[in-house]
Amino acid sequence: MLLRRISPLLSGLQIPNRLAARMPGSCPQACVAWASSCLYSKDTSSSGSGANSRNSTSCQRWAYTTTGALLGLGSILLYRSREQKLAEDNQESASGSHMVPPSSSDLKSSVPRSYPVYTLKEVQHHRTLADGIWVTLGKDVFDITEFVDLHPGGNRILLAAGGSLEPFWAMYGVHNQKHVIEILSAYKIGELSPEEQAAGPADLSDPYAQDPPRHPALKVNSMKPFNAEPPAEMLTEAYITPNAFFFKRNHLPVPRLDPASYRLEVGGRMGSPSLFLSLEELKTHFPRHEVMATLQCAGNRRSEMNAVKPVKGLDWGIAAIGNAKWAGAQLRDVLVAAGYKEGEAGALHVQFEGLDRDLAGTGYGASIPYHIAMSSDHDVLLVYEMNGEELPLDHGFPLRVIVPGVVGARNVKWLGRILVSTEESQSHWQQNDYKGFSPSVDWDTVDFSVSPAIQELPVQSAITDPQPGTLVAGEDGKITVKGYAWSGGGREVVRVDVSLDGGSTWHVANLTGEKQTPGRAWAWKLWTLTTPLPAERTELEILCKAVDSSYNVQPDTVAPIWNLRGVLSNAWHRVCVSVMKD
Known part of the structure; x- marks a missing residue:
């Protein structure tokens, strides 16, 4: 790799003054060599301790940013030839x-x-x-x-x-x-x-000038493209997340599409002509189906991984998740209309292409396995309604795909084209993003081709109330804790355990949620625990962990599941609060 070739050259590099002036500390020359060893050696996964850890952190303030470390070192290396x-x-x-x-x-x-x-x-x-x-x-x-x-x-x-x-x-x-x-x-x-x-x-013109207005209560993680989550405590106020407070995850500007002229292209079978469907045809020629399903961003709770060691990605809290009632045509029915059948020879993947595009004309894309798309048990929908309303602009108007139980990244919005193929989508977001890796893998050693694209997500839960750092006053000597729990792949959450003393003792929370078919439990459970406050405690470390129908349980800490993209963060959720005493 280029970085591997660059790193050995850094130790002997003399830095020009105008670049050295931008570096922290009194010894920029040493900092460069230091950054090289910190960021590009195979030892970056070790956290270090004491003075070494502090030195590494100081160095990384300068070098370890989303792109700055990679590009800054390259800039310094190439400076001499540029001056010449x-x-x-x-x-x-x-x-x-x-x-x-x-x-x-x-x-x-x-x-x-x-x-x-x-x-x-x-x-x-x-x-x-x-x-x-x-x-x-x-x-x-x-x-x-x-x-x-x-x-x-x-x-x-x-x-x-x-x-x-x-x-x-x-x-x-x-x-x-x-x-x-x-x-x-x-x-x-x-x-x-x-x-x-x-x-x-x-x-x-600003490519984001046509983006829709958003609710001011949302916590914005980036403006361009727009990415935001609601206040966490709002998630458990209702089983169905209101459209305005459903997390927004955009990769590109929101396209403004005319529903009257909109056409969905479905690639034809065995080289046959594509099928083109208007929004009206999708609504009238195919039965309308509804599904209650939770969507979760792959980066939900990334902030907890960032606290262990910096990762690349938006600093999502616990609210990059939401539950909604979706309505539309079954993808299976549309594929059958285009000539496909279950067990189709050579049909291994269904690719989705969005109409949101960058200035190069590249649109968002993703894919799912063909057998999931064709299965009547997976409830994959081409959605035009969300919670009984027209699909909002931020959520894919006029049409998006909803793949219950699967990571949000595969639920492509502003859907423009569907293609059945022998291979996965070649989109950047399918091939070089949204994949999990060992904590030992860094940006110098990562090889995206060796890891499968995330599809089903692992079991998850989080505490929405009380909020971290708050002062709680129990009523009648009791405290109420609330949160959500969900698991991918249609696995139902069967239990949520809550601890008020850092995991020494546990209580079983009460679960609420709609009755769902086994194997098709696409929606979350909300949970509540009301229990006596521990005697003589002024500080509480509240934990929660969920168990699904396959008895999958969340890992207890973040460090062993840390990865350089900060995805799949599902360790026990921890909230520390103070107790108000009379």
Whole structure:
């Protein structure tokens, strides 16, 4: 891997002053070598202790961010060749009207740096790897040729080649973070001419401008794309989660689709023509089915893994989960109408393609096994209603797929195309995301091809009331604890155990929820425990753990299930509170 080749070079690297100034501490040279050993060795899974642990944490504040560690080290490595290129450019432009930048030795002075001046036309000539990849951001010009291979989004960055980064950076809010701006600044080679600067930035539309309004009570984890969860205590106020408070998990801008012109494409059998269905045809030509099902994001409770060691992903709390009544046509009926049958030769997977797209035209995609799609016992629906209402924009209007018992990532929204195939979806989100790994795997050793894509989720439970850190006052000497519990694959939650003393003693909670068919228990159970407060205790460590119908039980701690993407977080949930004394 590239990082494996880069790491041995770091120890002998002399860092230019302008990059060294951005590093923490008084010894940036040592920090780079330190970061290399912290982040890219096979020992990153060990937590360390004492001074070593503190040193590692200090180093990682600089280097271990979602993309900064990877890209920052690459930026430093490539700096020298870039400075050499600057010197060559300066010699070429010395006879012209361009400003001549100082030599590399001048970087040590406090005198502000001057750069060559370029026109947009000159930038546009640099659109290929052979000519160099130049881009602009604001008034600045950057040569990112050497950065293309390090870009975490792959070669999509080439879409901006010879032009502005603005419309592409607008797609993901992470680009506005300080460490990303600093990484880019190391690639600066010049500035736009004053005339073109005066003209101001191009009139570029925000790809998220058409996103729908959201309830202000939601806890926002990212704005672009929009991802948010409700206050945890609201989850157990009702068995069905109201649409406005159902967690929002978007990967791209919300598309605005015209229901009158909308058509769902279903790939035809054995090369036959595709079947195209309007929303009205889906509603009138196929029986309407309802299913009560819980959806959970793969990253639910990721914040607890982040507390053990930083992971890549949104910092979800315990509320990236919700329960709803979904209505629509059975996927099985639609596939039969397209000519498919159970046991179809060569039919191993059903791929779903969404109509939410990035500026490169790439849409969200995922797939599920064919036998699940065709089984009448799995209740897979093409949904156009949620809780008795038209499907909301954030939840996939006009049509989405609901695969009960399966991770939310496979429940594709704004569904545009269905394809039966011998292979899984080749989408990034099926092949290179939403997979689980050993705690020993880091970003230098990860191989996404060796792990299966997450489908069914493990047994889960969490405490929604009381909230962590609150002061509780028992009524009549008693305390009430509330929460939710759910398991994937249609396995029913049969018991929830609750402890008020850190696991020394346990109580069985009361479960509430609709009666469900064995093997098709798609919806969660809400649970409540009212019990006497432990005598003489001023602090309580409340724990919960659920057991499903296969007697699967949650693991007791997070560390043994930690993984670099922070998915499948289902350890015992822990809430510490103080007790109000009379």
